[in-house]
Each structure stands twice: as C-alpha cells, then as structure tokens.
Amino acid sequence: MSSVDGDEIRVVLSQVFRKLKRNKGFSPMSAGHVALVIDGHESHTSCFRCCDGCLEREIDTRSGTRTQYYHRHVAAHLVGRDFTYMVDIEPQRDSDGEITAALALYERVHRAYSRSYDIVMGDALYSCQSIWKAVLANGKQIITVLKGNCKTLLDEATKLMEHQAPAIRKKKSTSQEIREVSDCPSWWDDEIKICVVSCRDTKKVKRQLTGEIEEVVGKKWFWASSLSIDDIDVFRFVDIARKRWTIENEGFNNLVTNWHADHVYRHEDNAFENFSLLTILAANIFQIFYSRNLKEAYRKKTTVRRILNLIMAGIDAEAIVVSDTS
Ligand SMILES: [Zn+2]
Incomplete structure (x- = not known):
C-alpha cells in the first residue's frame, strides 16, 4: 500500500460516480443544486509511533508535557437530494495547513467533477479569501x-x-x-x-x-x-446550508464506525492515504448497492451490519474455494 499510486484509486472513484449519475442514482437537491462539502478530519493520534507524514503537537498529561503525533486530512463530499458521495481526500502537511490542503484538494476535485456540483460549502475556517477566490474563479457559488x-x-x-x-x-x-x-x-x-x-x-x-x-x-x-x-429563497438557502453537516454524519462518522477508516493498517504516509481512499471507495460502492440495488422492503427488515456480514461471509467462502483449487 506504500507504493500504490493514490491517483489510480481516485480515477476509480470518479468512474464509479459517473456511472452512478448516468444510471440516475444521484439527483440534485431542490432547484438543481449539488453541494461539494469540504472539511478536515483527524484520523490517528499516538505518543509513541510516528512517520514522515505525522504532524506534531505538545499536549499536557499527568506526567508532564508530551509530544503527540497525529494525521489529518481534508475530505470532499458531494451532497445530492438523498445520496452523498465522498470523492477525495488530501493529507494535511502541517498543523496550520488545513486551508493549503483544502485548496489543493478543491482544485483536483474541480478538475474531475467540475460539472457535478455548483455550490462549495465549508465551516467557519473556510470563510477566508483564498478559498472564496478559488471557488468564484471556477464560476461556482460558496456558502x-x-x-x-x-x-x-x-x-x-x-x-x-x-x-x-x-x-x-x-x-x-x-x-x-x-x-x-x-x-x-x-x-x-x-x-x-x-x-x-x-x-x-x-x-x-x-x-x-x-x-x-x-x-x-x-x-x-x-x-x-x-x-x-x-x-434562491431564504428557506431553501437554510436547507442547503445545513447539509454541510452531512460530511460529519454520513461521511466521517459512517467511515469511522462502520468501516474502521481510522484503523492504522500500516503507519506510513502514503499507505495512510491509500487505505483511506480504498475505504472511501468500498463505502461508496456499498452505499450505492444498499440504497439503489436493494428493495426498500428488504432494507426495512434488516440492518446494514447484517448485509455487511453477509458480504464478508460471501468473500470468505470465495476465498476458501480459490485456496482449495490452487
Ligand atoms: Zn505518521
């Protein structure tokens, strides 16, 4: 995973989204708006292990001040009427660098998804000149x-x-x-x-x-x-502006709780990024399968966890067949 080129996973992420749109699986919110929500996420902290990509900060503990190492990235998330799709992440390279990472991420996402969104949304940190100028220069709106x-x-x-x-x-x-x-x-x-x-x-x-x-x-x-x-009328504006929280609820919380996205499989800078991108790809494909392939009546009588377990059991059974035949 340290040697995989993350851009190859990003290409698959955009291909899956294009197919989802082509098959009418992703519709805009009211009045045809699609939001691109950008936000930072801290994925890992440790006082013992670090790598070239770790950020550092001093923390107060009972035994005195210690250096804590951590990883943060900025993520971009497309929000439609009843479906959200995480598109990309960019690792943060220094402690105060969320906006720098967000700008790099935004320009890359804009190149791949320029026709898929019309409004960029962010928290108070994003009320700054550099982000606003970048968004307006691309002919998009911002909240x-x-x-x-x-x-x-x-x-x-x-x-x-x-x-x-x-x-x-x-x-x-x-x-x-x-x-x-x-x-x-x-x-x-x-x-x-x-x-x-x-x-x-x-x-x-x-x-x-x-x-x-x-x-x-x-x-x-x-x-x-x-x-x-x-x-845009004020009521519709508030409904759209409040969708910013979907990156927390349907994005980060879902990835961390159901997909163990913050688990450290290998503590190396590039591996961190690639594991995160692969997890996002898996979660997106599952969400498409869950909400677009399964019938509503079936979804109502089962849980997401049970469906994930059935898929895992299927993969395990397949793995046994492959190892038996080899
Ligand atoms: Zn590290």
Whole structure:
C-alpha cells in the first residue's frame, strides 16, 4: 500500500460516480443544486509511533508535557437530494495547513467533477479569501459558516439584521426565524458583495416531569454566501446550508464506525492515504448497492451490519474455494 499510486484509486472513484449519475442514482437537491462539502478530519493520534507524514503537537498529561503525533486530512463530499458521495481526500502537511490542503484538494476535485456540483460549502475556517477566490474563479457559488473569525462582517450583518422582521417557518414543533442581508462588502474586496443569512430554531418540548410545554431556543447560526437571495429563497438557502453537516454524519462518522477508516493498517504516509481512499471507495460502492440495488422492503427488515456480514461471509467462502483449487 506504500507504493500504490493514490491517483489510480481516485480515477476509480470518479468512474464509479459517473456511472452512478448516468444510471440516475444521484439527483440534485431542490432547484438543481449539488453541494461539494469540504472539511478536515483527524484520523490517528499516538505518543509513541510516528512517520514522515505525522504532524506534531505538545499536549499536557499527568506526567508532564508530551509530544503527540497525529494525521489529518481534508475530505470532499458531494451532497445530492438523498445520496452523498465522498470523492477525495488530501493529507494535511502541517498543523496550520488545513486551508493549503483544502485548496489543493478543491482544485483536483474541480478538475474531475467540475460539472457535478455548483455550490462549495465549508465551516467557519473556510470563510477566508483564498478559498472564496478559488471557488468564484471556477464560476461556482460558496456558502461558509460565519463566526467570530470574520468579526467585522459578522458585526455589520448582525447590526443590519437587528431591526429586520424575520421570515418565519414552522416545521412540526420547531419554528425557524431567518434573516438575511445582501450586499455586505467581502472581507478582501469592497466590490465583491456577500450575502449573510442567520437562522435560529425554537423548539417546543414537553417536559416529562411536569407535562408542561417549554420553548427551547437554539443557537443562532450565520452563513456567508456568494449566492444572491434573489436567486434562491431564504428557506431553501437554510436547507442547503445545513447539509454541510452531512460530511460529519454520513461521511466521517459512517467511515469511522462502520468501516474502521481510522484503523492504522500500516503507519506510513502514503499507505495512510491509500487505505483511506480504498475505504472511501468500498463505502461508496456499498452505499450505492444498499440504497439503489436493494428493495426498500428488504432494507426495512434488516440492518446494514447484517448485509455487511453477509458480504464478508460471501468473500470468505470465495476465498476458501480459490485456496482449495490452487
Ligand atoms: Zn505518521
């Protein structure tokens, strides 16, 4: 695995996605949008073993300060209506290098998937000039979380929203208050305008002890975007912006829990990357088989774990036949 060329696995990943699209297995979200979500993930930590690709940091332990070695990569994930597909990863080469790795990853993903997405999404770290410029230069739109790291823009948008009546949407027991301000100057060029959208959920919860209905006010989220609210209504905007979390839930969590993606099979820089890419390829192919080949009635009466076990048993049986005949 140390000597495998990761780009060969990347080619297979894009071929599988093209076939999925051709067979109508991947549809856009509402109004034809497909998001490309980019985010960082820490895959391994150790105080004992390291390799050329390890990042280092000092941590405080009971026995004093120690050096901890770790691996991080940035991943890109396509999000459609009811299907997500992880497309590629790029290892992070220094502790503060997530944006550098993300730019390299984004340009590579854009070359292979340029016609498959129209919006790039990222967390607050991605509210920065280099990422925004790269995305806009490719003719795509961008939505990033806005937090204290863009204080001037956040303060200005908050001030403008103060006296604005919110758009209200009710969904079952949850009510959403959404505000938007268009034409905020970007943090690097006054000519480039940014739209800022905020959303706060208020949920009605019935307390078990007293039986009283209580209103729980959620955190207020802010997003910066190159999209104009004239082109997309605010409710649809919030639905799309919240899909950023799919990279955590359907991406990293699924890969780590069901596919042991963070297991170290061989501690070597290139092997790390190739094992991750192969795991992503296997998880994507399985997800296509599970949601596009199996009938819904069958999916309902079984579990993902059981189907994985059946596939493993099939592979084992095949391996026994091969070893017997050889
Ligand atoms: Zn290492």
